[in-house]
Amino acid sequence: MPRAGRRSLAITASVALLAGALPTAAFAQLPSTDDPRVGLGGGAFDAETATLGMEQTGFFDKRESPFFDPATSLSPNVAAAIGTANSDMAFTGDHVIHGNWRGFQIYDISDPSNPTLRTEVLCPGGQGDVNVHGNLLFHSVEQATARVDCGAQGTLPGDQPDPERFRGVRIWDISDLDNPFQVAAVQTCRGSHTNRLVEDPNDPTRVYIYNNGTSTFRHPDEEPGCTDHPLTTDPVTDENVDRWQIEVIEVPLANPAAARIVNEARLFADEETGALNGLNNTQSGALHPCATAAEGSCAPAGAAYSPLPNTNTCHDITAYPEIGLAAGACQGNGILIDISDPADPVRIDAVADPNFSYWHSANFSNDGTKVLFTDEWGGGTGPRCAANHQLSWGANALFEIVDGKLEFASYYKLPAPQTNTENCVAHQANIVPVPGRDVIVQAWYQGGISMFDWTDPKNPFEIGYFDRGPIDEEVMILGGHWSGYWYNGNVFGAEIARGLDVLDLTPTDDLTANEIEAAKTVQLDEHNAMSMRMITWEPSFPLIRATIDQLARDGSLAANKAKQVYGFVERAERFADGPQRNAAKPQLQNALKQLNSADHQRLIDAINDVMATL
Template structure:
């Protein structure tokens, strides 16, 4: 695994490789006139599909992490390691089977962390699905040694209350450790699991788990709770399960901030002491109603640390919430990080009649601090938007830089990494796109990337 982030390790892509002459910009009148094919694919002229790595079996593909030239692609039966040094000709290094949804992944210093939020018969990779009431069942985070990416080794399985729907890496090199923020919430009744409601938590989970992983002895990892602020809004999910919990968390270690997408609201925390976060403020929006299966799902920061973004997974990832591009369902909301002031919002400016909402996203790390965001939108594909233009008052159609909506696709995660866009598609597998547009000019090359973990300010 790479060493901890060094500013000197960041390399600026040559401008000639960033902008292809003659390609569309956001002002090109043809940008939002999609191309099409027999498969129903639509895309802007400036986005090209370079390669697809088909999924290896009928398993839901989930989140992504990157280290050097390797992409780590989670799925409900484990994870794949894919060599993307030649983005047009990616190669699978290993297809590692280790049962347990949803297999959110983070990588750091030769270790991989895999989230498991479906009760398993035990913590090993040959486990089978069981109920939450099964004695000895496991749900939580598995740790692997991936120093040899072709041969991952299972190191430990760390139980966490309510399992791990997602996990967020918080590097702490000063103490030779990594902290893992574990987000989880009720996905079903206690018989199905994960079982998250505990009397000692006020009857509604009301916490995240923090795993402390010593880098020289990861099997000795320990777990402690972080209890959410008492004012955290209760969520009534699907009209059945009332609780307080977080779905996902992003951290920005240089500025000591975390953005927590906590179902009914977004929260910003001070993580100067990363083992003991401190609540700063909340963002609540009446358009995000958990009783309607709308929920604060994801978060990220602009690389200059000025803007925080919270995404609403309206419909819970199972409903058509892009049928009206002008309504407030399924949007990403952009706030001034310092003040919490709402600055703008965005969702794709095209009507999509199938499962669609904004899902997982990150900002392009531009040297000039420009704020351009890449996001997945389930069957709405992958979209790229100039957030500075949105904040300046531009419409979604005018601010959208490019998009790719493959026929039959269902993009779970779409992220910018080192000159390309990587989308892990639930059904298609890994798609790799090239964006040819000035919006990418000045993008930085990173030694590694966990999309929910930002370490150094870029501006």
């Protein structure tokens, strides 16, 4: 595949190091041991569960999948178990596409209470990150044993060139979900750990893939132009070096077979010196903050950073084309990127944090004014939610975006400790479309799924969870939720070792039935959690009721007024659905008379929007 000329991109902001700005004492708390999730009994498929605001209503048992291997899938040997591990998800219509080290699987979720395996595609190559756009599926491949033809027989050792080896992004035609076929295979220098779909609001004829390769470099005789350079604190200015960049792949939708790399984006360069390695250059052996905290704070982790916060690629990038921004979680830094020209991304700000071992992934708020970054301390294969681990380690860092700059607000971490036989750390998340609030659902591996409100990013709080006991109470076995994503009314949990969970949201003190119903009115044709599209809510009675609940909760609508407004709205809805439809509008007009624009504008707007449909 032809490679583009290398470019050093414009950079308009320097790095903000959070160490001096954080009120560190305020974030030195430990998780609470007074929690229903503490002490759950273990078991691969019969573990005890604890839930709040979530109910398991569907499950696909991984033992029913051809990708389950009784000899290795539940092995305490991580290297063996990961060979059949489930990974991330994308959604199209009534289907989940679920990545796996062996390829990918397609589940029919038309009945969410009974997800069924429709198709499995054997095509080994690593964690198999997936993104979907129309009839195209983009699939990450990074292992040196992966083949162009998807064969399972492997290749020559990685230190020997092999024309049969494939490491990069596969593009599949999934117009027939029963028979996907490969239409392109874009080779890259370090393979593809994650790939991120980026749409161009100004050009619907093509999409872009931001490729993040985190693995070793290819043999130079295998992929010409792939040149490595050792990690160093010395400035690196040689533009021929392929480290310290991400690959931008252009995909013409009318001819995806012509997909090609069009840019190697230098997102980490020093704007003053031009050094390609211009961001965090932490070297091997540097100590994690746990090493200088109270005695025993690191255990069972080691004292050194792992993985290493050294910024030479991005682990993942979340793109939000409608606001012209992306957020890069780039090993040693979180970066804010201008993607107004998606073929030519430009870094506009960067932050670092000594509490973060590995900037892993990111999510924007729906309005694009906030962003959270996750820290995958331990790489996802170790227990990093122990009772002695501070809530600022292996956590989310929440930021506000102010005049194009990232301003730290707070941390959020799973508040319940997990055992030392449960791999646990912050992982993949996405928005739950509760109108008027910013709610996130997030996977924490064997810490389960946590749902939290970060409307006020300085004061995030948990509002729901689903957690199982450890796969094994005596030894650590890789498992837990890789991702927890809301899609069309349910939360889907991609369980590494156990299968696929389907959860319903249930009312709690912090989330009402009306808010859940309003969220369910958002129905998507397809969904990639980190290729964001702005969520909007159509006029509806559930939206009105959810807004009443929120105004009553925060005290801006008195209880007696709320009761009156509910009454008018309920009568209006009954009329709207029956033969007296014309009587609905006067009831809503009566509801409006109870409100004032200073305190209740969102509710006034919601009522007026429904009236306009009557």
